[in-house]
Amino acid sequence: MTPEQFRQHGHEVVDWIADYWARVESLPVRSTVAPGDVRAALPDAPPERGEPFADVLGDLDRVVVPGLTHWQHPGFFGYFPANTSGPSVLGDLVSAGLGVQGMSWVTSPAATELEQHVMDWFAELLGLPASFRSTGTGGGVVQDSSSGANLVALLAALHRASGGATVRRGVEPERATVYVSRETHSSMEKAVRIAGLGSDAVRIVEVDGALAMDPAALAARMERDVARGYTPVLVCATVGTTSTTAMDPLAAIGPICQKHGAWLHVDAAYAGVSAVVPELRALQDGVEWADSYTTDAHKWLLTGFDATLFWVADRAALTGALSILPEYLRNAATDAGTVVDYRDWQVPLGRRFRALKLWFVLRWYGAEGLRAHIRTSVALAQELAGWAEADERFDVLSPHPLSLVCLTPRWPAGVDADVATMTLLERLNDGGEVFLTHTTVGGRAVLRIAVGAPATTRAHVERVWTLLREGHDWLAADFATQAAEQAAARQAERDRIAAEARQAVQPADDESAQEPAPAE
């Protein structure tokens, strides 16, 4: 494709996206295809000859769009939001067009230096400790996901606990322990398995009534493990759990980690970016205890996936765990130690120029634009929570400090509440106007309404609230009707049995039964 053909088709694709954003609200949020539908619409064999670009764009509408769940839809309240925005898409577009590699400083210095700079900017914007800045012993790096960040944090922690060993870890896998709560994201256990510790290295610390990790329980568990000869390697504290945005108390957890030499990793995948708003920073009091910290600009900060912001206080532990230098990557700048080579901060070798989209987003919106986006989402969620708290048909899980609201519908006695709640969820999602997901709290199904898609306005939040109430009423009425029908059916059955029983005490060969009763 020549530059001039790219110019023409590029304009077509830009227009396609602008049109998609303008019309996305008219599409059902959740895809309606069944397994296999998309593949069935594609030819069996790969194309032998090139095709006109218009055919590809046509198939995008015909085959792909119906198979999408539209995460940028203003009615998307599922999981956590997966923000993107115009400047993010355009920063990514520049990155794709340049097609440079950022694995080492020397392979494209701007890719590394812009990333260092933007990560320092974000550390400042989020009020993170000075230890995370590139000017000290630490630094920031863009990771592919907080799952990936959780893994590299664990590898850095193991490296530190091993005293820097790489040939064989200095800490035996059978002796290493990692502390989470049952609300910690599953990627931490996945990381423990990948790192070869096995799932039983995971210690699940009790949570309090707000589903936050209990520091006293953590301390007791660590004391017991140390007494038995285990090595506490890492504690994963979560700022804003995936299930309910519970907040593990960093200020209480930090000193416990320090006492035992355990690495404190803070997984703030969703909630961390909220700290651009000063009045929300108290949620992560004690963050200065963290050895590493991860938050996703690609969830709630107007930046497209992937853009995980990850910091460490001691970058030497991270690069010690991950660096390896074959001859073909050697160069004067690396040998002189004057530059950062980000390949040693992550699992893969290759790297895209992801700092560009962060830079575009920061410059288009400015810090004040990012704050406005977070504040708007939080305000809408708080409004929704207020409506639900005032409504006797719903219980609201508390606290709900950010933009996630967890609701449990109340159902008439005798109704299986979890079945009813999941039926309500399916009914709303089938409707196509909104999309919600669920979790369980205390063994009960709970609806999650995550506000934060960039296109979501107050009207959309009002609409999901209306749909929730209407759905609840319709289902409750349905259940009442069902219950009445079932009661009637049960009564009919009882009547039939009673009639049969009356017949049974009057045997068929009893002639009197065959005769009409005498008229009174």
Add this chain to the structure above:
Amino acid sequence: MTPEQFRQHGHEVVDWIADYWARVESLPVRSTVAPGDVRAALPDAPPERGEPFADVLGDLDRVVVPGLTHWQHPGFFGYFPANTSGPSVLGDLVSAGLGVQGMSWVTSPAATELEQHVMDWFAELLGLPASFRSTGTGGGVVQDSSSGANLVALLAALHRASGGATVRRGVEPERATVYVSRETHSSMEKAVRIAGLGSDAVRIVEVDGALAMDPAALAARMERDVARGYTPVLVCATVGTTSTTAMDPLAAIGPICQKHGAWLHVDAAYAGVSAVVPELRALQDGVEWADSYTTDAHKWLLTGFDATLFWVADRAALTGALSILPEYLRNAATDAGTVVDYRDWQVPLGRRFRALKLWFVLRWYGAEGLRAHIRTSVALAQELAGWAEADERFDVLSPHPLSLVCLTPRWPAGVDADVATMTLLERLNDGGEVFLTHTTVGGRAVLRIAVGAPATTRAHVERVWTLLREGHDWLAADFATQAAEQAAARQAERDRIAAEARQAVQPADDESAQEPAPAE
């Protein structure tokens, strides 16, 4: 940014990229900035207020472009090529604009099904075994890099060797062994370290004169390890090593792996995609023995980073190693087992819709377009190798079956050959017209010329050949001048010493020395 603002600025960015591609040849290939230059050109503080888009594009030219090494430059012959192309960039642009998550089938069915379909297409196009197709026990998936693929292959192999254990691996880390050659990519050792086996689990098998793994040496090493109680977990065979594109003999290695139950992973990161050309498939004879296989569409197949094509013959081993299912991700399709959830095929949870760019590339170029690109690169490289082989100033490393040519310049006697070769490399790279990298073979510095950037034509290959010869002659002349000057200096020194010696045998107080010799 509204859809209409996006339309306007999107057209600007598309134009910027089209212009960049049109002018990239006029830029020095390698960035000329010094460490810190890019950061110094950026403001210390993040922007408080949003800025006009034109300012960002202006800074792209002012700050970023000078800090880039231009991988899409037609004079880029370094490392391996990092292809991108118009349709790839546009597929990625659509993916960014849609902003959907492909972590589970249900989160956007088309993202999963298009990926399955495209991976089956590529398995067909590359002539890979039927066991890799999604219709059987195996399947393909797009990974972030071949480094990442090497890691998940190892995790799958460990899972299989452990008999499916996850709580604690069934194979003890101290007993697990992994087989590579010294030409194997360093990411395999990195994977071994990440997986907690420690570097000394790595067995480095001898190579033959062509730098290919010696199967007899592999067999002997495995026998010895088994006899000592080790468990051979994985053999990493490389099709096209990073250093010199050496080819490990799969047909001979396969049966050895099978005998010991070791997983055969084929790392064909660079060379694998060449199999779209039927006449090059013999290079990977025996690929049907592979348990897993990785090749990068983002190196040499007109697709932007990242687009690693990875297949396994037994997908259950892979998902067994990597799957974990928290409540918030549960859904009917997953519970019914009727769909693939790609989150269980990789380290991170989140996934971009990377199949789109592969689909765009395949449809724009068709299979015949991809074949033409590979054949052109190979033909150009073979022509260059022919020129160099006929020139007494260079030794050419043999074999060179694909598009990488490794050259060792010959230098006059008495010259430090490695210093001279690296000086030649720097001279060429400083010139800005071309960019090369180096490796070492047998302890000697070797220049690598990797052909394959989409814009590279015969004229560019001719030019690098001219520059190599001119550079060699200039340096050789420089060395000759230096040598002559040094010889003259040495002679002058010898003359001086001789004169002093003559003086020494004629003491200063010997009057005869003070007097002129009598005229003859």
